[in-house]
Amino acid sequence: MKKHFLILLLIAATTSVMAQHETLPLWPDEIPNSQKSDEKELSAKDGINWITKVQEPNIAVYLPAKQSATGQAVVICPGGGYAGLAYDWEGTDFAKWLNSKGIAGIVLKYRLPGSKSVKVSYEAPLQDVQRAIRMVRAHSQDWNINKNKVGVIGFSAGGHLASTLGTHFDHQDSFEKDFVDALSARPDFMALIYPVITMDEKFTHQGSKNALLGNNPSKELVENxxxxxxxxxxxxxxFLIHATDDESVPVENSLRFYEALKAKKIPVEMHIYPEGGHGFSFGLGKGYLSSWTDRLADWLHGLNEENP
Structure with a gap:
């Protein structure tokens, strides 16, 4: 009995250590592109931790043991149609999985464009993910991270945000900057999981488009x-993953992005599965789709070998 009790204590202690993480505000002083409102952040747990009306964006930092760290770090953008965040389903659960591969997982709780506290809707998410990448680089030495191995992963609308970062990382802001904002916001790599890519009405996810750009956006905004x-x-x-039978975000989103990258001779790897639908996260219980994370792990490992 005593032996069993000691084992249980050890398991509890190990679980506690694994679950430890640090949460840091993105903007310790004034949040740019914001205004005062009576809006309150909401968090609902019904199978998934669903966060809406984000008021104070932050990053939750999950680090692997120093002995197993590869030097890579990934900023994680959960999805939710730009209306909410599937914070654990496509966020903290992946941070822990990345840790098991020796990679730092940084979960981004970004502002949502429909919030009353946001001035210009479509600018806020990009501002937050730019800041997150820069913060990781600013803390790279403290977190045992190589500042040249910082990437981004996004799911669904979070995939749109991640691909926006990858194509708009040098977007200039007008707010007063600090030393963190002087660092590069370019991700060293991107992983886009059943991502929204296009705002073209034929293939976009209409809910994400409306939430980000409004119901009647200009042609310039749609193209941008x-x-x-x-x-x-x-x-x-x-790195791209999509399911052919995705009825929420058509597979053409990933196909179009693949073609655009290929045309510019940018290294790209894509895996299209016949079934899986949308929002499958790890794909558990969906046959061989559940092995998609092995493909991602191999790709990340390959990047690390190319840039030791």
Missing amino acids: FSNELQVKQNTPPT
Whole structure:
């Protein structure tokens, strides 16, 4: 009995250590592009921790043991149609999985464009993810991270945000900057999981488009946030996953981005599965789709070998 009790204590202690993380505000002083409102952040747990009306964006930092750290770090953008964040389903659960591969997982709780506290809707998410990448680089030495191995992963609308970062990382802001904002916001790599890419009405996810750009956006805005049209020579290497039977975000989103990257000779790897639908996260219980994370782990490992 005593032996069993000691084992249980050890398991509890190990679980506690694994669950430890640090949460830091993105903007310790004034949040740019914001205004006072009576809005309150909401968090609902019904199978998934669903966060809406984000008021104070932050990053939750999950670090692997120093002995197993590869030096890579990934900023994670959960999805939710730009109306909410599937914070654990596509966020903290992946941070822990990344830790098991020796990679730092940084979960971004970004502002949502429909919040009353946001002035210009479509600017806030990009501002937050730019800041998150810069903060990781600012803390790279403290967190045992190579500042040249900082990437981004995004799911669904979070995939749109991640691909927006990858194509608009040098977007200039007008707010007063600090030393963190002087660092590069370019991700060294991107992983886009069943991502929204285009704002083209034929293939976009209409809910995400409406939430980000409004119901009647200008042609200029639609083109600017159709990220397949914004790929440049310095867009980072990209990994894409999608299911053919995705009825929420058509597979053409990933196909279009793949073609745009290929045209610019940017390294890209894409895996299209016949079934899986949308929002499958780890794909558990969905046959061989559940092995997609092995493909991602192999790709990340390959990047690390190319840039030791």
